[in-house]
Amino acid sequence: MISMYVKKIANKEKLNQQEAYLLMKDLISQPVNEAETAALLSALSLRGETPEELAGFAAAIKENRHDVSHSVIGVIDTCGTGGDLKGTFNISTASAFVIAALGQPVAKHGNGAVTSKSGSMDVLSELGVEPAVTAEQALAELESRNVTFLHAPSFHPALKKFASVRKKLPFRTVFNLIGPLSNPADPDFQLIGASSEKNAETLADALKLRGAKRAVVVFGTDGMDEVSITAPTKLYLVNEGKITENVFTPETAGLKTADAFTSIQVQSSRESAALILQVLQGKAPQAAQDIVALNAGTALFCANKAATIGDGAALAEQVIKSGHAYEFFRQLSAEGGPVHAAN
Structure with missing residues (x-):
């Protein structure tokens, strides 16, 4: 067949x-x-x-995954498709720390790198934050600390056998697109980055077919699978069975469009982790600070915690400037291991 x-x-x-x-x-x-x-x-x-x-x-x-059954209201996922080949740091992971520090429940679905230099699980390892590998662990983390990082292969054992084939192919596959649709915690809200306008449209339509409560799919017109800081971003809001398209620029949120990718690009998961730490401490290059604020702000808008993306970005900037985002991260890494002591 x-x-x-x-x-x-x-x-x-x-x-x-x-x-x-x-x-x-x-x-x-x-x-x-x-x-x-x-x-x-x-x-x-x-x-x-x-x-x-x-x-x-x-x-x-x-039908073949290990579900995370929970009663936490308003959970969001910031898992994207990957595959934009831009070599940027793990922006959606950094954004997850920021929005969780603001009290927004997060269940981030992710994997190791397939076509990128650093997958979400790779950078978490560098940061000393342990991902959840069982439903019980994920539930406990979500209820006690407001965030859990779901190690996708542990919750989808039936898909492990495709890992070898995926790694041998020099491009993203349908599994990259299915990943954001397969979070075992069944989040109420989703912010999904896509690596092409066509993929963004396809994902938005698929979310509608799947009966998504509320989701925002984004595609940076510079090819980024994030809300971009260097170009306008196409947004597809999936809300109660309807899809609304919009174009968003950094200026819309009161930020400045960056001139180049260089200050947000990395060569490894270690470099990505270092830049995330700088962002959380408010010490990163401005483009890195701004792109995390933009993506965290979009997630807060998606979750109805901010009236606009600009309002959400302002909240993200405040929680970073106050030091709370970094302290929140330090607590997570303390639970995961001793790595935080050097940070």
């Missing part, structure tokens, strides 16, 4: 939601044929995934 779908996709035909669901079920249940799987992932990427396909894949993955 898998080979039949590969041929169909290679011929640029689209799967409906049920077909995509059945295909992913087959992929999960059968032994991995690396050549066949690589062909499927390549064909999907070349043709472009559809909202129906993403929704169907996500439904099958949901």
Whole structure:
């Protein structure tokens, strides 16, 4: 059956939601044929995934994950798709610390690097913050400290067998797009960064199909899968079954558009961790400070904690300037291990 779908996709035909669901079920249940799987992932990427396909894949993955059952209200995820190849530091992880320090519950879904220099799990390791690897751990963290970082492979054991194929492919795959749709904590709110305008549109439509409560999908017109500090950003607000499109600039939030990427680019997870620490201490280059404020502000807007992104960015700046964001981080790293003592 898998080979039949590969041929169909290679011929640029689209799967409906049920077909995509059945295909992913087959992929999960059968032994991995690396050549066949690589062909499927390549064909999907070349043709472009559809909202129906993403929704169907996500439904099958949901049936095979370890859920985090909780009663915390207003949880948000800041997991993006990755794959923009810009080499920037882990902006969404830094933003998660900031918004959690403001009292916004966060369940951030993430993985190690696949196509980037630093995945969210890689930078957390450098920072001395342990991710949750069981549902019980995630629940305890979410309830006691307002934030949990979910190590995606631990909650999706059925998908581990695809890791080797994904690492061998030099581009992002459909799994990057499915990741934000598959958070085992089922967050009320989501801020998702996409690496292309087409992917952003597709994700917004897939979220609508999946019945998302409220989500913001963003694409920087400079190619960033974040709210950009160097160019306008396309925003897709998914709210109560409707999608609203908008264009946002740093100036809209009272910030200045940066001239270049250089001050937010890193070469490794260690460099990313160092820059995150500088941001939380309010000592980073201005572009780095501003891009975290912008993304944290967008998350707060998404979660209805700020009336506008600008208002949210101002709250983010305040919690950093007060020192509370850094102290909040230090407590998390103290729980995770001794690394914080050197910071």
